[in-house]
Amino acid sequence: MAEVSAQQTGISPGKIWLKSYPPGIAAEIGPLPYKSIGEFFDHAVARYSSRPAFTCMGKTLTFADLNAQSARIGAWLQSIGLAKGDRVAVMMPNILQNPVIVYGILRAGFTVVNVNPLYTPRELQHQLTDSGAKAIFVLENFAHTVQQVVDKTAVKHVVVATMGDMLGLKGAIVNLVVRRVKKLVPAWSIPGHLSFKDVLSKGGRAKLTKPNVAASDVAFLQYTGGTTGVSKGATLTHSNLLSNMAQMEIWFQTAFRSRTRPDNLVFMCALPLYHIFALTVNSLMGLATGGNNILIPNPRDIPGFVKELGKHNTNIFPGLNTLFNALMNNAEFQKLDFSSLMLTFGGGMAIQRPVAERWKQMTGCSIAEGYGLSETSPVATANILDATEFTGTIGMPIPSTDVEIRDDQGNTLAIGEVGEICIRGPQVMAGYWQRPDETAKAISPDGFFRSGDIGFMNADGLVKIVDRKKDMILVSGFNVFPNEIEEVAMTHPGILECAAIGIPDEHSGEAVKLFVVKRDAALTEEEVKRHCAANLTNYKRPRFVEFRTELPKTNVGKILRKDLRG
Known part of the structure; x- marks a missing residue:
């Protein structure tokens, strides 16, 4: 991306942080060389054609592969009569289909609606209804959730993928294990759905027409609670994301001031691609730098993740405090060779100093913490990326x-x-x-x-x-809002009043605790948790339930969560 220096821009003296910029690091980005992510994509795949772009479960897609396969997805979407700007939902973990679908949607002139695959039917219905999505791509493991709500939404096209779709010959074995051995695919039935392979085939017989996409057109609806309750779609334009990439490309230079930047960067992608952090810092920055993203479908499987880590010479590792902490508590992780690790980038939640210090001791690489939100595409602040000491700030x-x-x-x-x-x-x-x-x-x-x-x-x-400022709870980097939890809990007939707060948790940063005043004296903690589990995705569920005879309130009757936090 083009750059200009601080001297050229006449930066006001109020920007005191500029004196802390390393020499040669531009204070501003220049004009964006591309008006859309599709244009940027075309440039990246032409420049890095033969390089690996994404690797998952032993299978690699080159930039050329990504180009060909995403063109098929885009061509199919255009062929079913969607209009420019229509929203298409993607409900996928970190598997090769994810970037193929996402870039196919963008190249065809449509808007991506990222969906957490672990959403409950209630949460999914809200997001699909609010966005007005016309189509959804979902992994079969989560198709049962789509089945329960699709008729109540504007979705007319459902595409169902399997874990093995893009894994070649071993794909059939992977699907057998996922379905029959691990039993990870609940029964589902969606009349009229298409398989992912059907769509690739149909798209191969159609032609992708380059749409006229403006920089101000919407690329992603990235759902977030924002700073208040109900989940809202942060409207991220092509310009928003291209700007953040340009900003990150300048900042990336601070990682390689005192060491040689490898020709083929290897990114570890353990954070979910439906989350804005991985979307920009892994997927988009991987394309921009010609890097290879190693996709981890289930980072909660720490032994499996560590085994995968051992197969790659990782250079760049974005992650969360909880992930770094969990890895370091694995004995096999401690035996890995970290000589290739050049940048550990922490975000999503606060990095705790003991975790940062232990990571530096174990890997030889400091954690550079950054900060941002879905609403800022996401990166807004960052520490110098080759810093040798943890600052305890967001940069x-x-x-x-x-x-x-x-x-x-x-x-x-x-x-x-x-x-x-x-x-x-x-x-x-x-x-x-x-x-x-x-x-x-x-x-x-x-x-x-x-x-x-x-x-x-x-x-x-x-x-x-x-x-x-608000009562938001941050669980493993995800925003959890007390209003939503309380609203769900109050639908249980045995609950009279309730209030949710966040309490410190060494594994997830914070955990949800629910205070309950009983309507039914026989109500148990297990019943409350079971009710919440049916209506809230895992990270939002109360881990702790405490019964009270009354809750602290203001003189007008508003429950005082701050008094419960003590």
């Missing part, structure tokens, strides 16, 4: 990004004063999908996104988070 604003600490009235606070972290830059979303009221609350008239996180900036321009 400084990346190029073309302004960060201000503001009070509740919107006034900018002085260095060291604590307030809300507010972000402005070309990576900030266009707004929340079809929610102008929520957009107006989230983005100030002068273009700053109110993050909902509370922190301060030091004299070097480094930002430190100290708390969260």
Whole structure:
């Protein structure tokens, strides 16, 4: 991507972080060389044609393979009569089909709606209805969820993939193990669905027409709670994501100031591609740098993940505090060779200093922490990537990004004063999908996104988070909102009142605790958990339930969660 220097832009002296930029690191990105991700994709696959792009379960797709297969997906989508800008949902873990589908959707001029495969029917129905998705691609393991809600949505086309679809001859064996041995595919029936292989075949007989996509067109609807309750779609344009890539490409230079950058970078992709962190830092940055992303379908299987790690000379490892912690507690991980590891990038949740220090000791590589949100595509701040010491901060604003600490009235606070972290830059979303009221609350008239996180900036321009403005709970990097949990719990006839809070947890950062006032004296903890499990995906479910005779309230009757947190 094109760059300009700080001297050329006349940067205002208010950007105190610029004095902490290393020499040669541009303060701003230049004009974007591509107006769409499709254009960028065409350039990347032409430039890196023969290189590996994605590897999963021993099978590798080259950039040329990715180009050919995604063109088939795009051609099929155009052939079924979707209009430019129509939304297409993708409900997939980290398998080769995921990038093939996502880039096919984008190249055809449609909008990707990323869906967590572990969603319950209630959560999936909300997202499909809110986005107005016309089609969905789903792995068969999760087709039973789609089956329960598809008739209540605008979805007209369902494509079902299997784990083995892109694994060649061993695909049949993988499918047998997944279905018959591990029994990971619940029974499902969706009349009129197509198989992923059918779609590839049909797409191969059609022709992909290059759409006229503008930089301001919507590339992704990335669902998030934002800073308040109900899940909303962060509207991310092609320009938002291309800008964040340009910013990251400049920042990547800080990782290779004192060491040689390998020709063929290897990225470890354990974070889910439906999450904005992996989408940008793994998938898009992998394409931009000609790197190979090693896809890990199930990072919760730590022994299996460690075995896979041992097969690759990983250079770049984005991850979360909980993942790094779990890996280090595995005896086999401690025996691995980390000599090729050049960058460990932490985000999604706070990196705990003991974890960072242990990681440095075990791997020889420091964790560089960054910060962002779905609404910022996601990266807004980052530490210098070749730093040898853990700073305990989220770093400084990346190029073309302004960060201000503001009070509740919107006034900018002085260095060291604590307030809300507010972000402005070309990576900030266009707004929340079809929610102008929520957009107006989230983005100030002068273009700053109110993050909902509370922190301060030091004299070097480094930002430190100290708390969260709202009652949001952060479980393994995922936003969990008490309102949603309480609403689900209250549908149980045995519950009179309830309140959800986050409590510290060494594995997931935080865990959900639910305080309950019984309506039915016979109500048990197991019943409450079972009810929540039926309506909430795993990370949102209360891990702890405590019964109370009453809950603390304000004089107008509002439950005081802060009193429950103690």
